[in-house]
Amino acid sequence: xFFHQYHNTFAxxxxxxxxxxxRCQREVPEYFNFASxxxxxxxxxxxxxxxxxxxxxxxxxxxxxxxKWSFEELGFLxxxxxxxxxxxxxxxxxxxxxxILPRIPEWWLLNVACxxxxxxxxxxxxxxxxxxxxxxxxxxxxKCIITTDVLAPAVDSVASKCxxxxxxxxxxxxxxxxxxxxxxxx
Numbered sequence: 001x002f003f004h005q006y007h008n009t010f011a012x013x014x015x016x017x018x019x020x021x022x023r024c025q026r027e028v029p030e031y032f033n034f035a036s037x038x039x040x041x042x043x044x045x046x047x048x049x050x051x052x053x054x055x056x057x058x059x060x061x062x063x064x065x066x067x068k069w070s071f072e073e074l075g076f077l078x079x080x081x082x083x084x085x086x087x088x089x090x091x092x093x094x095x096x097x098x099x100i101l102p103r104i105p106e107w108w109l110l111n112v113a114c115x116x117x118x119x120x121x122x123x124x125x126x127x128x129x130x131x132x133x134x135x136x137x138x139x140x141x142x143k144c145i146i147t148t149d150v151l152a153p154a155v156d157s158v159a160s161k162c163x164x165x166x167x168x169x170x171x172x173x174x175x176x177x178x179x180x181x182x183x184x185x186x
Contacts, residue, residue, distance in 0.1 A: 033115060034115050035075075035078060035082075039075050039078070042056065043075040053070060053071070055070060057105065059105050061104075074108075074109075077186075078116055081110060081186065082113040082116040082117045085110075085113055086117055088167075089144050091144055091167075092117075093117065095120065095143045096121075096143060097121055097143065097145070098122045098137060098146070099122065099123050099124065100126060100133070101146065101147060101171060102126050124136060128151070130154035130155075130158050133145075133151070137162040138164075141164040142165060144166065145165060146171065149174060152168075152170055152176055152179060155168060170182060
């Protein structure tokens with residue numbers, strides 16, 4: 001309640017921007033891709049500075065292990081993941097992929113890679129049951145699913161019912177029959 005009551009103090013409006021947008025005077029790009037138009041530009045700025053920068057992604061797990069990626073590293077890794085999606089996974093612009101991962105660094109890489117390639121990402125919680133996964137695969141007509149070895153058995157139990165599903169990608173150190181391994185492809 002308090003937030004909504006005092007929302008103006010948290011996010012003041014810039015009326016000149018509002019007026020320009022309402023009159024369609026703002027230049028809006030015909031095509032916009034966050035990965036190439038924002039992330040790659042920050043990567044270029046980072047290269048030109050040739051000094052330490054703030055991390056683009058700073059991930060810490062429950063055990064205190066951390067991973068820091070610069071904009072350059074995040075951009076490079078997301079390009080590699082985009083190549084995995086368009087190469088071995090056979091995905092093209094407009095195809096759908098169901099991603100059921102915990103919030104691990106690969107989750108962010110896949111998000112940026114999907115933006116980069118024009119693949120539509122459908123995120124799912126790791127609490128989904130086999131029936132939930134089947135429903136989402138059928139309703140979305142996803143061509144690919146990406147998950148961990150924890151949910152792989154649930155996917156395998158319903159995959160035969162999902163006629164659009166062509167590729168299963170597992171994010172795990174171990175391999176699994178009929179699944180592509182994310183780490184080895186990367």
